[in-house]
Amino acid sequence: xxxxxxxxxxxxxxxFYRKKRDSMKRPVQQKxxxxxxxxxxxxxxxxxxxxxxxxxxxxxxxxxxxxxxGDVITYTGISQSAIREMALNREINHENVVALKEVxxxxxxxxxxxxxxxxxxxxxxxxxxxxxxxxxxTPVLKSLIYQLINGVIYLHSCHILHRDxxxxxxxxxxxxxxxxxxxGLARLIYEPLQPLFAGDKVVVTIWxxxxxxxxxxxxxxxxIDCWAVGCVIAELASLRPIFKGEEAKLxxxxxxxFQKDQLLRIFEVLGTPDEKDWxxxxxxxxxxxxxxxxxxxxxxxxxxxxxxxxxxGYDLLQQLFLYDPDKRITxxxxxxxxxxxxxxxPTWNAFQSVPLHQIPPHxxxxxxxxxxxxxxxxxxxxxxxxxxxPGQPQTQNQGQSKxxxxxxxxxxxSVGGAVYVPQQANNVGHNHSRKKARLN
Amino acid sequence: xxxxxxxxxxxxxxxxxxxxLAQAREEDLTYAxxxxxxxxxxxxxANIISKLGKKLNLRQRVIATATVFFxxxxxxxxxxxxxxxxxxxxxxYVAAKAEESPVHIKTVVQEARHVFGQDQYNVKNFPSDNTxxxxxxxxxxxxxxxxxxxxxxxxxxxxxxxxxxLQFGVGGDLLDAGDLGVGMGPDDGPRYWGTGEGRLELSExxxxxxxxxxxxxYRSNLCLLYPPHLIAIAAIYLTLVLNPSAQATxxxxxxxxxxxxxxxxxxxxxEEPGTVVASSSHFQSNAHANTTxxxxxxxxxxxxxxxxxxxxQDPTSSLEKQDPxxxxxxxxxxxxxxxxxxxxxxxxxxxxxxxxxxxVVTSTTGANNNASTSDGGSTLSGSSGSHGSRxxxxxxxxxxxxxxxxxxxxNEGSPGFPGVGGxxxxxxxxxxxxxxxxxxxxxxxxxxxxxxxxxGGNTGPAVNRMVENVKGI
Numbered sequence: 001x002x003x004x005x006x007x008x009x010x011x012x013x014x015x016f017y018r019k020k021r022d023s024m025k026r027p028v029q030q031k032x033x034x035x036x037x038x039x040x041x042x043x044x045x046x047x048x049x050x051x052x053x054x055x056x057x058x059x060x061x062x063x064x065x066x067x068x069x070g071d072v073i074t075y076t077g078i079s080q081s082a083i084r085e086m087a088l089n090r091e092i093n094h095e096n097v098v099a100l101k102e103v104x105x106x107x108x109x110x111x112x113x114x115x116x117x118x119x120x121x122x123x124x125x126x127x128x129x130x131x132x133x134x135x136x137x138t139p140v141l142k143s144l145i146y147q148l149i150n151g152v153i154y155l156h157s158c159h160i161l162h163r164d165x166x167x168x169x170x171x172x173x174x175x176x177x178x179x180x181x182x183x184g185l186a187r188l189i190y191e192p193l194q195p196l197f198a199g200d201k202v203v204v205t206i207w208x209x210x211x212x213x214x215x216x217x218x219x220x221x222x223x224i225d226c227w228a229v230g231c232v233i234a235e236l237a238s239l240r241p242i243f244k245g246e247e248a249k250l251x252x253x254x255x256x257x258f259q260k261d262q263l264l265r266i267f268e269v270l271g272t273p274d275e276k277d278w279x280x281x282x283x284x285x286x287x288x289x290x291x292x293x294x295x296x297x298x299x300x301x302x303x304x305x306x307x308x309x310x311x312x313g314y315d316l317l318q319q320l321f322l323y324d325p326d327k328r329i330t331x332x333x334x335x336x337x338x339x340x341x342x343x344x345x346p347t348w349n350a351f352q353s354v355p356l357h358q359i360p361p362h363x364x365x366x367x368x369x370x371x372x373x374x375x376x377x378x379x380x381x382x383x384x385x386x387x388x389x390p391g392q393p394q395t396q397n398q399g400q401s402k403x404x405x406x407x408x409x410x411x412x413x414s415v416g417g418a419v420y421v422p423q424q425a426n427n428v429g430h431n432h433s434r435k436k437a438r439l440n
Numbered sequence: 441x442x443x444x445x446x447x448x449x450x451x452x453x454x455x456x457x458x459x460x461l462a463q464a465r466e467e468d469l470t471y472a473x474x475x476x477x478x479x480x481x482x483x484x485x486a487n488i489i490s491k492l493g494k495k496l497n498l499r500q501r502v503i504a505t506a507t508v509f510f511x512x513x514x515x516x517x518x519x520x521x522x523x524x525x526x527x528x529x530x531x532x533y534v535a536a537k538a539e540e541s542p543v544h545i546k547t548v549v550q551e552a553r554h555v556f557g558q559d560q561y562n563v564k565n566f567p568s569d570n571t572x573x574x575x576x577x578x579x580x581x582x583x584x585x586x587x588x589x590x591x592x593x594x595x596x597x598x599x600x601x602x603x604x605x606l607q608f609g610v611g612g613d614l615l616d617a618g619d620l621g622v623g624m625g626p627d628d629g630p631r632y633w634g635t636g637e638g639r640l641e642l643s644e645x646x647x648x649x650x651x652x653x654x655x656x657x658y659r660s661n662l663c664l665l666y667p668p669h670l671i672a673i674a675a676i677y678l679t680l681v682l683n684p685s686a687q688a689t690x691x692x693x694x695x696x697x698x699x700x701x702x703x704x705x706x707x708x709x710x711e712e713p714g715t716v717v718a719s720s721s722h723f724q725s726n727a728h729a730n731t732t733x734x735x736x737x738x739x740x741x742x743x744x745x746x747x748x749x750x751x752x753q754d755p756t757s758s759l760e761k762q763d764p765x766x767x768x769x770x771x772x773x774x775x776x777x778x779x780x781x782x783x784x785x786x787x788x789x790x791x792x793x794x795x796x797x798x799x800v801v802t803s804t805t806g807a808n809n810n811a812s813t814s815d816g817g818s819t820l821s822g823s824s825g826s827h828g829s830r831x832x833x834x835x836x837x838x839x840x841x842x843x844x845x846x847x848x849x850x851n852e853g854s855p856g857f858p859g860v861g862g863x864x865x866x867x868x869x870x871x872x873x874x875x876x877x878x879x880x881x882x883x884x885x886x887x888x889x890x891x892x893x894x895x896g897g898n899t900g901p902a903v904n905r906m907v908e909n910v911k912g913i
């Protein structure tokens with residue numbers, strides 16, 4: 001007996017602790033019925049699931065990829081990104097930010113259970129460009145943006161930088177309420193112990209990345225999120241990314257390269273910046289590189305004429321696209337912009353003005369054919385909580401949501417049906433370039 | 441969230457009452473035999489976290505977060521049923537990530553093996569395999585319920601106080617500036633508190649002392665019992681009565697007679713701070729109760745009169761114009777709570793006085809310290825080891841900061857209060873006011889864990905035998 005205890009103390013001191021803890025746990029599978037697979041990315045995969053509690057609520061479960069050594073799943077330490085996402089989500093609570101219901105740590109995997117959102121900005125954009133073939137109407141556009149900014153104000157008031165705002169990360173519930181999602185790259189900027197750039201060399205997906213980041217700024221602030229909001233507004237209005245640059249890849253030493261193409265795309269619309277617009281420009285590490293680029297003229301006003309169709313709308317966009325981060329409009333100021341005071345006014349149900357048949361289809365989910373620790377138990381789609389709207393074509397998995405095809409919460413999903421096919425081809429490169437480089 | 445404590449997980453889920461604390465330690469208590477041993481273990485573990493944290497180059501705030509994680513974990517678990525060393529390593533590892541200054545898991549394993557392998561801890565079997573630590577992290581985060589954002593008193597301290605003559609800017613620059621980060625940006629909008637208006641001005645070493653008192657507070661369970669801003673205010677209060685230059689700012693406000701009789705009231709003689717009724721006048725007299733013994737002990741063991749020296753050092757008239765007592769009263773917090781917390785801090789120092797790290801017993805200022813060296817344990821000398829080690833490790837204590845103002849370094853021999861150590865020791869039972877070392881506690885801990893594994897609840901005899909042998913250490 002003495003030997004046994006000494007042995008346990010020496011070789012597996014946490015044996016009893018683990019046994020006790022494990023026995024107290026209710027496994028994920030006993031809490032949720034997995035309805036299907038939504039998307040996947042570098043972090044892992046997202047599933048649609050129904051709570052087995054009485055409420056039977058639908059959730060999105062983000063399962064972080066377990067670490068593997070060969071084929072054996074093992075513990076290697078929780079990623080910084082998962083720690084952030086857990087830590088931040090546990091503290092926040094806002095109508096326009098996706099709510100975390102719980103985190104389940106089980107069998108070497110982390111499951112984050114979020115409230116489910118039926119749509120996202122990228123899907124709405126696709127729906128309009130591929131199916132409806134007309135622009136998002138102003139009432140919807142304005143409502144989506146108003147709520148997005150409202151969510152950003154909250155995050156910023158909590159001193160959280162999102163650092164990855166883009167259409168695929170901004171969700172919408174079936175009630176037309178915007179929910180900002182994916183805080184995997186977000187972080188607290190209140191009293192940081194280290195400068196922000198020390199942690200993550202590259203932040204924000206390239207098309208939404210602010211000029212100060214592209215210019216190699218060592219310090220940045222909330223203004224980078226505001227730039228991304230501008231990009232999202234422009235994309236909603238035109239149904240395509242406004243600055244669709246090619247990302248220069250990191251070299252073998254993981255140095256961050258000069259993002260020439262992305263800057264050129266920006267300059268083409270906003271003109272080449274000068275010291276007058278942005279006094280800090282000359283101190284930017286990439287200033288010399290930038291000087292060598294071909295010069296362009298400002299044509300945002302022209303760009304907006306056919307797309308935003310409102311002088312006030314143009315003015316808001318122009319203020320979000322100011323080169324100097326210190327002059328750029330803040331989220332708090334943006335929500336007070338006169339554009340939101342002129343007709344049509346934003347609504348809390350962004351789809352309020354949309355005829356039923358024009359509402360974007362429900363999120364497609366696929367059956368998970370890849371081996372997974374969380375194999376779907378119920379593949380019956382028409383049970384309670386069936387994910388499809390009545391009358392919506394229910395196509396089988398067409399492969400566009402195969403693992404690894406996208407990086408974000410929802411960009412792997414798509415609208416169903418044949419209309420999607422051209423987009424799908426598009427989507428391959430699309431997803432590729434959307435991939436954000438993570439260095440840690 | 442970062443600014444709103446009242447909406448935080450820290451406030452909503454992790455401030456507990458004493459009954460919860462007692463319940464959490466119930467099993468440990470049966471194996472340890474006395475509450476005092478558990479209190480010493482609280483100091484012991486916090487010191488180890490601090491040591492490992494320093495080896496890992498973690499900032500003070502990260503170490504504080506790791507300590508809070510450790511204490512929260514043991515709200516749900518007992519020392520004897522787990523491996524506290526593995527938990528400590530995991531706490532440091534997670535805290536580093538949660539505070540955005542990550543350390544590689546390999547480094548943590550290496551340094552943990554090094555620190556824990558020291559003779560006084562004698563942990564020779566810390567797993568060299570990363571996966572063991574990673575596994576512990578996993579369970580730890582689960583037990584912490586993923587609440588990884590922790591508030592600390594440092595921020596309140598700097599919101600309420602500033603260094604004298606420093607008109608603008610964050611006071612943190614004179615401390616470890618990086619411990620608080622770079623401060624608020626200009627884009628944070630209007631603020632209604634912490635604007636810098638009306639901050640209490642403290643001399644540099646007084647501010648530093650308050651900072652160190654906050655560091656020290658993590659040796660106790662205060663971080664589980666009270667919101668951080670109250671701990672900060674208690675630290676300011678203690679600084680006002682303990683720090684010579686700060687004393688100067690309140691002395692002229694107090695009737696001089698109170699200083700004489702206050703010594704008898706001996707506020708820290710009770711382990712039940714709740715019994716102290718702190719009306720505002722009591723608060724003031726307490727201030728002197730604490731001051732007097734400190735001052736006298738200082739005067740007896742040191743060569744200078746602190747009040748004089750501080751006045752010489754700090755001729756600032758601005759310090760004299762302010763009224764720190766009114767300042768505290770106007771903070772609109774319960775002064776009786778502040779008093780309770782202050783009592784607990786004093787009790788902690790009293791206990792800590794008897795905690796001695798090996799290898800640092802030799803005084804750096806032996807001449808000043810003749811009264812307190814080489815004793816068997818029941819006098820006040822314990823401070824030499826503990827504070828010396830803190831000074832040496834870079835974790836400076838309030839007493840060290842006093843030392844820095846010309847009072848002798850490292851081994852001032854006066855953080856305790858004459859006559860008190862013995863009282864507490866008797867009350868605690870078993871140890872009878874003896875000096876306790878990490879090596880002793882390491883053995884107690886091992887016994888507790890072995891006994892727990894054997895399933896018997898009765899280790900009283902074993903621990904008692906060890907207690908008998910304390911003198912042999």
